[in-house]
Amino acid sequence: MVEVRLENLKKYFDRGRVKAVDGVNLTIKDGEFLVLLGPSGCGKTTTLRMISGLETPTEGKIYFGDRDVTYLPPKDRNISMVFQSYAVWPHMKVYDNIAFPLKVKKYPKNEIDERVKWAAELLQIEDLLDRYPAQLSGGQRQRVAVARAIVVEPNVLLMDEPLSNLDAKLRVAMRAEIKKLQTKLKVTTVYVTHDQVEAMTMGDRIAVMNKGHLLQVGPPTEVYLKPNSLFVATFIGAPEMNIVDATVVENDGLFLEGNGFRIRLPDDFRELLEGYIEKDVLVGIRPEHMTVKGVSTLEHVTRTAEIEGLVDFVEALGTDTIVHAKVGENIIKIKIPGHVPLPIGENIKIEIDLDNIHIFDRDTEKAII
Structure with a gap:
């Protein structure tokens, strides 16, 4: 396994007019599962392609350990990739699909057989080795693609939205399988997605990107509770x-x-907000850090504030209820556990967890608190 280091990585297109990746500095630890998260067009896939060698950086350096791989072709980097499309060869049986990269590298036949069976067993597809891809479900084909990626025991495993073509139930199952597999193999993994649920549940750390810039890197809970923008x-x-x-x-x-x-x-907010007295700011409150007084409580919360609102709409989700409340001209969403049948138009008191309130600079959109 290996540490991956990106130093001031840039990729410009159209003679510099399109800045797909603009000065990314990031270290992916040895054996870490790092998720590159962001909306479409943010630069995450371009970053992944530069790590793989499929794109050449405009500026910057890429290191695998102490080795500069910036301009090395993919075949010399000992990496494997899993793409959004399954990219399995329809004319080859599952066994041959998995064995293909080993055959290209001219591994001995007995070692190829051992590695294919090892990978198939890890992905629980050992009973499918004699089938063609057309005889497999989408989830099984994606397992074949993952098996083919790990069979060469790469230093770095790169995954570009590998679950986006699967149905919701299968995505949940495959998230768990991929994470367990990575933990077992301890291979340095970079996983690209726009799905924040995937990022939160799979990543050891999340790197959030937007418009070519890396905005925040940290463990899922830290990024969720302490966003910096x-x-x-x-x-x-x-x-x-x-x-x-x-x-x-x-x-x-x-x-x-x-x-x-x-x-x-x-009172302890005063020092942090000293330069913002009589200034406009943006206030952020997550729906789960509020409740409707008299209906539910904020457990283990010591500092709260109370505002009034009017029930505008109620989403009954079974396990949770999302209450849309009108506060002045604002519509605020409140997430309450369980089923809460609140009538539309009812006046309610909304309790807020002050230890989980966020305040942002209106101009820079950077977090103050």
């Missing part, structure tokens, strides 16, 4: 974080005042 805050989380306009006001205490609400802040 408005983009990261709203991209991760379902339902997404509520964002409202407010003004920081000091009047016998520190307050956030907005359309239809006034929130008193604890």
